[in-house]
Amino acid sequence: DAGITQSPRYKITETGRQVTLMCHQTWSHSYMFWYRQDLGHGLRLIYYSAAADITDKGEVPDGYVVSRSKTENFPLTLESATRSQTSVYFCASSGTDLSGNTIYFGEGSWLTVV
Amino acid sequence: AQSVSQHNHHVILSEAASLELGCNYSYGGTVNLFWYVQYPGQHLQLLLKYFSGDPLVKGIKGFEAEFIKSKFSFNLRKPSVQWSDTAEYFCAVTLGGATNKLIFGTGTLLAVQP
Numbered sequence: 001d002a003g004i005t006q007s008p009r010y011k012i013t014e015t016g017r018q019v020t021l022m023c024h025q026t027w028s029h030s031y032m033f034w035y036r037q038d039l040g041h042g043l044r045l046i047y048y049s050a051a052a053d054i055t056d057k058g059e060v061p062d063g064y065v066v067s068r069s070k071t072e073n074f075p076l077t078l079e080s081a082t083r084s085q086t087s088v089y090f091c092a093s094s095g096t097d098l099s100g101n102t103i104y105f106g107e108g109s110w111l112t113v114v
Numbered sequence: 115a116q117s118v119s120q121h122n123h124h125v126i127l128s129e130a131a132s133l134e135l136g137c138n139y140s141y142g143g144t145v146n147l148f149w150y151v152q153y154p155g156q157h158l159q160l161l162l163k164y165f166s167g168d169p170l171v172k173g174i175k176g177f178e179a180e181f182i183k184s185k186f187s188f189n190l191r192k193p194s195v196q197w198s199d200t201a202e203y204f205c206a207v208t209l210g211g212a213t214n215k216l217i218f219g220t221g222t223l224l225a226v227q228p
Contacts, residue, residue, distance in 0.1 A: 033215070042120075042204060042220035043158075058215065090157065092216075102148075103208075103216050105158040 004106035023091030031094040032074040036087040120219035137205030
């Protein structure tokens with residue numbers, strides 16, 4: 001069972017470049033999320049999507065763009081990467097099970113902006 | 115704004131010691147509560163969750179947590195830790211009936227000494 005897959009897992013890019021992190025889930029979950037994890041901040045929500053073609057801002061959306069043309073994919077784009085966007089990025093998805101909604105995470109994408 | 119507080123940022127224990135990690139949230143309505151664990155270099159995995167019913171929730175690997183509504187708390191416990199429990203632990207909340215957005219605490223890094 002593939003679950004959630006993120007690519008690339010590791011990326012080094014230069015300041016000012018555009019970078020896209022891919023996220024694919026095989027569960028047909030309606031909700032998908034992007035979080036970034038930074039020391040001292042825990043995980044912070046960047047964007048989320050309740051369904052295809054529906055996206056909304058999270059806690060730290062500036063500098064990021066998302067799209068959701070298909071239910072299974074939720075790419076995150078850094079339009080012009082900055083050093084402050086060096087982070088670990090986690091994609092997540094959520095469906096509904098018998099006891100409610102549980103969010104499952106991908107393995108993370110380590111991004112370094114130099 | 116809703117928030118989640120984990121007051122223990124770094125905990126060091128010896129094997130077989132008992133563990134209790136604090137988690138408090140600030141929201142007066144219905145909440146769903148989670149504990150996630152992140153082992154070194156890995157993604158977040160769900161330890162346990164509370165949606166309703168018995169406030170004492172048992173999770174995987176011998177962990178449990180107790181929801182105390184009057185204290186807005188959801189502390190994580192384990193009677194006897196093992197070296198393999200070394201990881202970072204995150205408490206998280208979603209607001210009942212809301213958009214499944216997980217609000218995370220800043221995490222507690224647990225180091226278990228053999």
